[in-house]
Amino acid sequence: MGDPPILQFAPFSSAVDAGFWHRFTQLKLDVLHLSEEPVDLVGSYANSDAQGLPTRLSVEYDALDGNQQASSTWSCSAPGTLINTNTIEEFKNRDKVEILRKKSTRLWEAITSGDAIKNPSVLASFLMFTFADLKKYHYYYWFAFPAFTLPRTVPLVQHPQPITSVFTDDQISSLLATYSSHEALVSQGFYSIALTGNEFTLHPLSDYPTLRESSADNKKEVFLGFSDPCTLPQNPGWPLRNLLTLVALKWSKQWPLHRIICLRVRTRNAVKEAAHSIVAEVNLEGLVDPDSVPEMPQCLGWEKNERGKMGPRMVNLSASMDPTNLAESAVDLNLKLMRWRVAPDLDLGVVQNTKCLLLGAGTLGCAVARCLMGWGVRNITFVDNGKVSFSNPVRQSLFNFSNCLDGGHPKAEAAARTLVEIFPKMNARGVAMNIPMPGHTVGESLKEQVKQDVASLEKLVEEHDALFLLMDSRESRWLPTLLGAAKHKLVFTAALGFDSYLVMRHGYRGDDAGGSSLSLEKEPPVNGKPIPGNMLGCYFCNDVVAPGDSTQDRTLDQQCTVTRPGVSYLASAHIVELMVSLLQHPDRGLAEAQISQDHDAKEGVLGSVPHSLRGFLCRQQHLPLATCRFQQCPACGDKIIAAYRSEGFDFLLEVFNSPKYLEEVAGLGQLQQCAVESQVITPWPNQDDFIVFESGS
Secondary structure, eight states, rough: OOOBBOOOOOEEEEOOHHHHHHHHHHHHHHHTTTOOOOEEEEEEEESOOOOOOOOOEETTTTTTOOOOOOOTEEEEEEEEEEEEESSSSHHSSOHHHHHHHHHHHHHHHHHHHHHHHSSGGGGGGGGEEEEETTTTEEEEEEEEEEESSSSSBBEEEEEEEEGTTOOHHHHHHHHHHHTTOOOHEEEEEEEEEEETTTTEEEEGGHHHHHHHHHHHHHHHHEEEEEEEEOOOOOOOOOTHHHHHHHHHHHHHTTTOOEEEEEOEEEEEEEEEOOOTTTTEEOOTTTTOOTTOOOOOEEEEEOOOOOSSBSEEEEEEEETTTTHHHHHHHHTTTHHHHHTTOOOOTHHHHHHTOOEEEEEESSSHHHHHHHHHHTTTTTTEEEEEOOOTTTTTTOOOOOOOOGGGTOOOOBBHHHHHHHHHHHHOOEEEEOOOOOOOOTTTTOOOHHHHHHHHHHHHHHHHHHSSEEEEEOOOOOOOOGHHHHHHHTTOOEEEEEOOOOOEEEEEEOOOOOOOOOTTTGGGGGGGSSSOOOOOOGGGTTTTTOOSOOOOOOOTOOHHHSSSSOOHHHHHHHHHHHHHHHHHHHHHHGGGOOOOOBBTTBBBBOOBTOOOOSSEEEEEETTTTEEOOEEEBOOTTTTTTTHHHHHHHHHHHHHHHHHHHOOOHHHHHHHHHHHHHHHHHHHHEEETTOOOEEEEEOOOO
């Protein structure tokens, strides 16, 4: 009949995170020095890998932190030992057999004493033998995964079977349910499994003898179970070798036959499935003398290198071991993970390369900058003429107490400096300057300075891709709105009330080479259809008067933005997400905005892009609204842009000194006069009261 088939195991393959070497470098330099004493670390392996991947044991960046738990949910812990040498010669010449023997001795003691039954994760122990050339950032390492040759070969009753050919769908569903409810037990890697009828239950490995003894009386089937990191159809992973050594020593006399569920669980579309798991049955009869504890058998487990030979591996991290480069890699990690499943079409490069100009470095400016950093934006410029006061740091997250001393540091510069301290790869700068405003008269002595401020702002707008208007006053937004429209930039506005906020994107004119292609001689029909991005209004499009000096003759609470603290963070988050959604839309700035549930707007990678969002904290309400461009808009109207392009600073100076001039150029003066002349007084039916209707308002 021939010899029975034997069980063959897939060896582990090491996977070391680059961040681990950075942590190890710090440990070597600050703690270990010349010590070669073994250092404890923890690795992990998972039973959820896709078909064809090697049987991996991972060592993550925090493996040396002393946390003996697996690094991620549903992965299994593997206790390890790191031995580092001080020279490359010692690394090459150290007796590898002796190193492995010492490591195996501890594992053997855990198996023979029964400690491995109480803490079965030790059955997946590993050794990491290293030398670190810290001048060149070259790291030499060799992994060993100790496994005993007891028994030397494991006879099978039959070849491993797919789990679907052994159990019904209902039974497999029950197994997955009990697996999902025992995360702590699963993290140990080894456990007992009982089947009664169609119901599976998971138990600690130490319960295995008790379950076997009771199985004959209550018609219960009992299995050894382990989280199998292997993906091969008929081969279990390496950790099973040591489990079978334990079983052979402890339980083979009473029960020579053992059934093993090699459990592999993947998640697809948020649903766990185990169809690729296998079930094996082994015969351990007579392989060891159960009446005596044998001497420690031969141990094997050194990993082959990438060439398939017995030897170490080397990783060269000279290009990435600089902490700044490591920080850059870590900053982008969460963003890149979005592309794995959630948003595979996400274009991170376009976000990272967008140059953002933040006009205002106060509560909104600080919060917007932090959100932009979270999305990977690398280029941020602040514009603000204020200094940090003692009231600022508690609400403005880029400042601290020291920024308030000596009269206060310039806000724009302090905010930019903090961004670089948070992340050294940031290209951040601060510009301290005033933004000229309508209604703020420019005397002859200030004319040259204002002209320089206008030129500086024009240059900044040209150098950036997206403008964020985050200032306190309404009129301070006028000039940036005009420049953004005239120079074809993306413009976003955030404004705060006491318990409400507005965030919006301005209509995007695109590269119209003069503006003629976007002329609004005819207003777009209001029929519920989405509004194209080039026909959306700006912050001033609902105005019928020009912006003027809003702080004149006002008390302190009227001059400052008095708002609930959380409102600014809500507005900041929404305005950044609005920009990112726009950048991910195929039409970018021209993305249409939905105004009716009856007509869906075209969506991008992150969904549709609204025109404006109005939030009300008091009512916990959030409204997406959209409005068309206003032909007589005092900021983005065609006549205003044409006047700016033809007259330049002379036009702006006239506006700064007289907002009425702005109304005349835009056509608002004529519109206001028409409204006055067309007032109609209509009696209310059957009432003595009257109501006044004003056309054009």
